Amino acid sequence: MAATFEDLQNGFEYENCNRKGESLLEKYKIPIQHFDFDYVSKSRDANELEKMIEVLRSGQEGFYPDLMRCMEKKLSEIRPTSKCLRRSQKVLNRDDLKKEEIDSISADLQNWAKNVSRSSKELQQHKTDTVRCDVEVRQQSQQNEPLNLMKKKPQKISATDYQAWDRYDPDTELMKVDLQDAKLRQKAIETEKERRQVEHYSLNHNNLKELKQMSEAEANFYSQRELDKGREFFRSGDYEMALNSFTRSLTIKPNLISYNNRALTQLKLKNYQDALQDCHKALEIEPKNLKALLRKGSALEGLKMYEEALDCIDDVIRIDPNNTSAQELAERVRKFCRNVLQNTRMKIVEIQ
Amino acid sequence: MEHLAKPQIICHNQKSLDYAIHDVKWIPCSAKFVAAGGKSNGAGIVEIYSLSGEGIQKIDEFCKKDHFKCCTFDASSLRNRHLATGDFSGRLQVWDLEDTLIPVYKSTTHTAVINSIDGVAGQSSNCGAPEIVTGSRDGCVMVWDVRQKDIPVAKFTPLDGQAGRDCWCVAFGNSYNNEERVVAAGYDNGDVKLFDLKTMSVRWSKCLRNGVVNIQFDRKDIPMNKLVVTTLESKFYCFDVRTHHPSKGFAFTTEKAHASTVWQVKHLPQNREIFMTTGGSGSLCLWKYNYPLKRVENDSDGIPYGIIGELQQLQNSILSEQPITAFDWCVDKLGLAVCSSYDQSLRILITTKLNLC
Numbered sequence: 001m002a003a004t005f006e007d008l009q010n011g012f013e014y015e016n017c018n019r020k021g022e023s024l025l026e027k028y029k030i031p032i033q034h035f036d037f038d039y040v041s042k043s044r045d046a047n048e049l050e051k052m053i054e055v056l057r058s059g060q061e062g063f064y065p066d067l068m069r070c071m072e073k074k075l076s077e078i079r080p081t082s083k084c085l086r087r088s089q090k091v092l093n094r095d096d097l098k099k100e101e102i103d104s105i106s107a108d109l110q111n112w113a114k115n116v117s118r119s120s121k122e123l124q125q126h127k128t129d130t131v132r133c134d135v136e137v138r139q140q141s142q143q144n145e146p147l148n149l150m151k152k153k154p155q156k157i158s159a160t161d162y163q164a165w166d167r168y169d170p171d172t173e174l175m176k177v178d179l180q181d182a183k184l185r186q187k188a189i190e191t192e193k194e195r196r197q198v199e200h201y202s203l204n205h206n207n208l209k210e211l212k213q214m215s216e217a218e219a220n221f222y223s224q225r226e227l228d229k230g231r232e233f234f235r236s237g238d239y240e241m242a243l244n245s246f247t248r249s250l251t252i253k254p255n256l257i258s259y260n261n262r263a264l265t266q267l268k269l270k271n272y273q274d275a276l277q278d279c280h281k282a283l284e285i286e287p288k289n290l291k292a293l294l295r296k297g298s299a300l301e302g303l304k305m306y307e308e309a310l311d312c313i314d315d316v317i318r319i320d321p322n323n324t325s326a327q328e329l330a331e332r333v334r335k336f337c338r339n340v341l342q343n344t345r346m347k348i349v350e351i352q
Numbered sequence: 353m354e355h356l357a358k359p360q361i362i363c364h365n366q367k368s369l370d371y372a373i374h375d376v377k378w379i380p381c382s383a384k385f386v387a388a389g390g391k392s393n394g395a396g397i398v399e400i401y402s403l404s405g406e407g408i409q410k411i412d413e414f415c416k417k418d419h420f421k422c423c424t425f426d427a428s429s430l431r432n433r434h435l436a437t438g439d440f441s442g443r444l445q446v447w448d449l450e451d452t453l454i455p456v457y458k459s460t461t462h463t464a465v466i467n468s469i470d471g472v473a474g475q476s477s478n479c480g481a482p483e484i485v486t487g488s489r490d491g492c493v494m495v496w497d498v499r500q501k502d503i504p505v506a507k508f509t510p511l512d513g514q515a516g517r518d519c520w521c522v523a524f525g526n527s528y529n530n531e532e533r534v535v536a537a538g539y540d541n542g543d544v545k546l547f548d549l550k551t552m553s554v555r556w557s558k559c560l561r562n563g564v565v566n567i568q569f570d571r572k573d574i575p576m577n578k579l580v581v582t583t584l585e586s587k588f589y590c591f592d593v594r595t596h597h598p599s600k601g602f603a604f605t606t607e608k609a610h611a612s613t614v615w616q617v618k619h620l621p622q623n624r625e626i627f628m629t630t631g632g633s634g635s636l637c638l639w640k641y642n643y644p645l646k647r648v649e650n651d652s653d654g655i656p657y658g659i660i661g662e663l664q665q666l667q668n669s670i671l672s673e674q675p676i677t678a679f680d681w682c683v684d685k686l687g688l689a690v691c692s693s694y695d696q697s698l699r700i701l702i703t704t705k706l707n708l709c
Contacts, residue, residue, distance in 0.1 A: 081664060088635060088668040091701070092362045105364065105702060110405030112685050113383035120382035126431045135481040135530050137497045138505035138549070184598035188655040191596065218430050221381055221684075225476065229574065232624050236643055241574070 023060045030055065035064075040071050046079040053084050119217030126215055214252070223253040230261060239268050256285045256292075263295045272302035290320060297329055306336040357708055359638060359687075361669045365407050365700040371397055373692035375422045378682045379449075380475055381430055384411070385680070385690050386449075387698055388437060390419025396439055398423070400449060401698070408700060414452040418443065426524075426572075427471025427482045427498070436484050438466025444486055446498060457498045464489035472524035472533070472572050475683075479527045479573045485535050491516015493537045495549065508537070508547050508554075517541050525569030525593075526576035536579060538564025544581055546593075556596065560589060568617050569593075570624035570641075578641065580627060582614035588629060590641065595648050595658035603658035609637045609668070615675055621683045626666070626709055630676035634693060636701075638667040640709055666709060671699065 025032070028051045033039070035052065043049055049071055055061060056068045075082055094102055157164045214222070230245030246262035249255070259282035266275035279296035282289055293316045300309035310333050316326040373389040383403045390396045398420060399413040419440040428434040428446075434456055435447045442462030445455040468487045473479050483505065484496040494504035510516035518540040526534040533549040540563040546556040562583040570578040575594075579602075582588040591604040610631025619627040625641045643661040650656050674694035682688035687703040 086665055086668055088670050091636070091669040091671045092360055094364070097362065105362070106405040109364070109403065109685075109688075109702075113404050116381065116383050116684050120379075120384075123381060123430050123433075128431055133481050133499075137481065137500045138483070138495070185653055185655055188596075188598050192656050217381060221430060221475070222477065225683075228622050229571070232571070233574075235625070236577075236647075 024051075024055045024058050025061055028055065035061075035067065037067065037070055040067070040074055043074060044078065046075060046082065049075045049078070050082060050084045119220065122215055122217045219253045223249045223255060223258070226252065227255075227258050227261070230258070230265075234261065234265060234268075239265050243269065254281070254285075256282055256289065259285070260289070260291050260295065263292065263299070267295060267298055267302065270302065272299045275299040276303065288315075288319060290316060290323070293319075294323070294326055294329070297326070297333070301329065301333055304336075306333050309333045310337055357705060359666050359703050359705045359709065361636060361638070361667055361671075362702045362704065363671065363699050364702050365403075366697055367408055367699075368695075368697045369399075370696070372419070372694075372696060373678065373698065374420060376678045376690045376692050376698065377423055377425055377435075377680050378684075378690065379433055380425055380683055381433075382684075385682075386423065386435060387692060388420035388423045389692075390440070391415075394419070396420040398435070398437070398447070398452075403700065408698070412449070414447075416445075417441075421466055422469040424469050424471045424484070426474050427484045428474045429482070430475055436469060436471060438462075438469045438486055438488075440465045442466055442488055442490070444469070444484070444496060446484075457496075457501075459496065459502060459504075461494065461502075461504060462486060462488040462490055462492060467519060468521040470523050472527050476573045478529065480530045480533055483524070483533075485522045485524060487519035487522035487537055489518045491519060493519055493522055493535060493547065495535065506547075506549055506552065508535075508545075517543065520564055521567045523567045523569055524572050525579070527573050528575050532575075534576065536567050536569065538567045538581060540564075542583065556602070558601065562587065565613060566616050568619060568627075570619045570627070577624070580617045580619070582617050582629060584613050586610050586612055586614060586631070588614045588617065590660070590663060592647070592658040592660050595656050597651070597655060597657035600651075600657050603660040605660045605663060607639070607663050607665075609665075610635050613675065615677050616679045618679050618681055618689075620686075620706065621681050622686050623706070623709070626706065628679060628681070628689070630679050630691065632675040633670070634672035634674055634676060635668065635670045636676065636679075636691075637665060637669075638703065640664045640666050667703075671701075672697070 030048065030052060034048070040049070053068065053071050053075065056064055056071070072085065076085055157168065226245045226249035230242045230249060233239070233242035233245060242265045243262065246258050246265060249258040250262065259278045263275045263278035263282065266272070266278060276296060276299040279292050279299060282292035283296070286292070293312055297309045297312040297316065300312060310330065313326050313330045313333065316323055317330065320326070369387070371389050371391045373387050375388045376385060378385045384400055385403070386398055386400050388396070388398045396416045396419045397413060400411045401408045402411050416439070420437045421439055423435055423437040425433055425435060427436055433449070435449060437445050437447065439445070442460065442464050444459045444462070444466060446457035448456050466486045466488045469484060471482065471484050473482045481497055484498070485493065486496070487493050491510045493508040495506035497505045519537055520540055521538040523536045524533065525536060526532050531550050534555060535547045535549060537545050537547065542560040542562050542564060544558050544560060544564055544567065545554055548555040560581065560583055562585050564581055564583055566582045568580055569576055570580070577594055579591040579593045580588060581591070586608050587606055588609070589604050589606050591602045593602050596602055609629060610633050612632030614629050614631055616630040617627055627639055629637045629639065631637070641661055641663055644659045647659055648656045649659055672693045672695055676691050676693045679691040680689060687706045689701045689703065690698065691701060692698050
C-alpha cells in the first residue's frame with residue numbers, strides 16, 4: 001500500500017514536469033510491445049529497462065505493479081548499481097534494534113568515551129596560551145587583484161565596421177590562436193611536472209624536536225591520522241605517498257599496523273629488502289602476526305630466497321590452515337624449491 | 353549476504369533543544385561536542401555536550417550577543433582546542449571553552465553574516481601555519497592567523513563598485529607542505545572559485561547552475577585530490593582536482609539526491625573516499641567514490657587530463673522531516689557522527705560496517 005502511494009506521488013511529479021504534454025513513453029520511443037513479461041525476462045538492455053521502469057512509475061500508462069516488480073528484479077540482475085533501484089529507508093532507531101545490539105553499541109561507546117576522556121585530560125594538562133608554530137605569519141606582499149564578478153564579453157568586430165575588417169588579417173589571427181594553444185600546452189606540461197614532484201614530496205625531519213615534546217595522547221592521535229592517510233594513498237595507488245605517510249606514522253610512534261602496512265607498500269614498490277626489514281620489526285612486536293609472516297614470505301620470494309620463504313609460509317599455514325593467499329604463495333614458491341631439489345636429485349638410470 | 357554488509361545508519365540518541373542550531377562540531381580527542389546557534393530573542397548560544405554509553409549530557413553553555421552561524425576547531429592545536437566562531441553580524445571570535453568571558457581573538461572586519469568558516473593545520477604538523485578562513489554575505493573571503501591582530505593575512509574581495517555575491521561556503525585544501533595552500537569558495541550565483549594562497553591568485557573558477565551550498569576537499573593536508581560541491585535543487589558535483597587540463601578543466605561527475613537542497617557534504621575522516629551528504633528533505637546519503645582504472649590519460653597533444661571515477665550510493669536513509677543543516681563526523685571514533693536539523697534537535701548517529709567498504 002505504501003508503495004502504491006509513493007508511485008502515485010512520483011507520477012504526479014512527472015506530469016507536472018512535462019510541459020509539452022507528451023508522455024514519457026512517447027519521449028523515450030519504446031514500443032508498447034516491450035512492456036511484456038516475456039520480453040522483460042529475456043531483455044539484456046539495462047538502459048531500456050531503466051526507462052521502462054521510469055515510464056511505469058510515472059503512472060501515465062496505468063498501474064502494473066507485478067510487471068514493475070518483474071522489471072526491477074531483472075534490472076537488479078543486469079545492473080545492480082542502477083540509480084532506479086536506489087531505495088530510501090528509515091534510519092534505525094533504538095526500538096528497531098535488538099536489545100543485545102543496543103547494549104553492544106552502548107558498551108562500545110562507553111568504553112571509547114572512557115579512553116578518549118583520559119587522553120583529553122592529559123591534553124588539558126599541557127594547555128598553553130601561545131600558538132607554537134615555526135611557520136611565519138603570511139605576509140601580504142602585494143594587494144591581490146579584486147575579483148571581477150562580471151563576465152567579460154570578448155569584443156567582436158561588427159559586420160558593418162568595414163575599416164576594422166580591412167585591418168583584420170586572418171593569418172596573424174590564426175597564428176595568435178596557435179601561439180596561445182602552444183603556451184597552454186607548455187603550461188600544462190609544466191604543472192604536470194610539478195605534480196610529479198609533489199608525489200615525491202619528502203619527509204621533513206625538522207620537527208623531530210617537536211616530537212620529543214609530544215605527549216602520549218598527541219602521539220597516538222597523529223600516528224593514527226598518518227596511518228589513515230597512508231591507507232588512503234595505498235588504496236588509490238599512490239604508493240610513494242603512502243610510504244611517506246606510514247614512515248611519518250612510525251616516526252611519531254612505532255606500531256605494528258604501520259609496520260605491516262609499510263611492508264606491503266614496499267612490496268608493491270618492489271623494495272623487497274626494506275619490506276623484509278619492516279616485517280622483522282613487526283614480528284619483534286608480535287612474533288606470530290599472520291600478516292607480517294605472510295608479507296615476509298612474499299618479500300623473501302621477491303628476493304628469490306625460496307626455501308626461507310617456504311619456511312615462513314609454513315608457519316602461516318600452521319596457524320591458519322585455510323588461508324588461501326598463503327596457500328597460493330606456497331604453491332608458487334614450492335615450484336621453485338622443487339626445481340632446486342630436482343637439480344640435486346640423482347638420475348635413476350635403468351640398467352638392463 | 354551483500355545486503356547485510358551494507359553500512360547501516362543508527363540513530364543512537366536524540367535531544368530536542370529550545371533554540372535554532374546552526375552548527376555542530378566534535379571537540380577533537382574527546383567524547384564531547386559543541387552545538388552553536390541562536391535563541392529566538394536574538395542571542396547567540398554555544399552549548400557543550402558530553403557523550404557516554406547512556407546518552408548525552410549538557411556540561412556547559414555560554415551566550416553572546418548575536419546568533420552563531422558556524423564554528424570550527426580545525427585551526428587550533430590539540431592542547432588548546434579553541435573554538436573559532438562566525439556570527440550573524442560578521443564577527444569572527446576564537447573562544448577558550450573553559451574561560452568564555454572574552455574571546456582569545458576577535459575581528460569585526462566582515463560587514464555581514466559569516467556564512468562559513470574553516471580551519472587548517474591545527475591538528476596536523478608540517479602543513480603550514482594554523483589559519484582560519486571565513487566567507488561572508490558581504491562577498492569577501494578572508495584568511496586569518498590568530499598571531500596577527502585585526503588584519504586578515506589574505507583577502508579576496510569583489511571589485512570596487514560591484515555588489516559582491518553572497519559567499520555561502522569556504523574550505524581549505526592542498527595544504528601538504530609549509531607553502532602550498534588553497535581556499536575553495538562557493539557563491540550564491542553558482543560560482544566556485546579556487547584561491548591559491550601561495551601565489552594570491554584565482555587558480556580556477558567555474559559556474560555551476562545553482563547556488564553552491566557546501567564545499568569540501570576530501571582531505572586538507574594532502575596534494576588536492578577530490579572536491580565535492582553541493583548545490584541547491586538536489587545536485588552535487590564531485591571533481592577530480594588532481595589533474596587540470598587547459599581546455600577540459602577538471603574531470604567531474606554529478607549526482608542527484610535528496611530531491612531538495614543538498615545542505616552538507618562531510619568526508620569520513622578515516623577514509624576520504626566515503627562521504628555523507630545531508631538533504632533538505634531530512635535524508636542522509638552515504639557515498640563511496642570508486643577510482644577509474646586509470647586516473648590520468650594523455651590527449652592527442654600529449655597533455656594529461658583527468659578521468660573521473662564513479663559514485664556508489666552505500667545508503668540512503670530518512671532521518672527527519674526537516675532539513676539536516678549541520679553534520680560532523682567524529683575524528684576519534686569510526687562511524688560516530690552528530691547532526692542537527694531545523695526541527696531544533698540534535699542526533700547522535702552511528703554508522704556501522706564502514707571499515708568493510
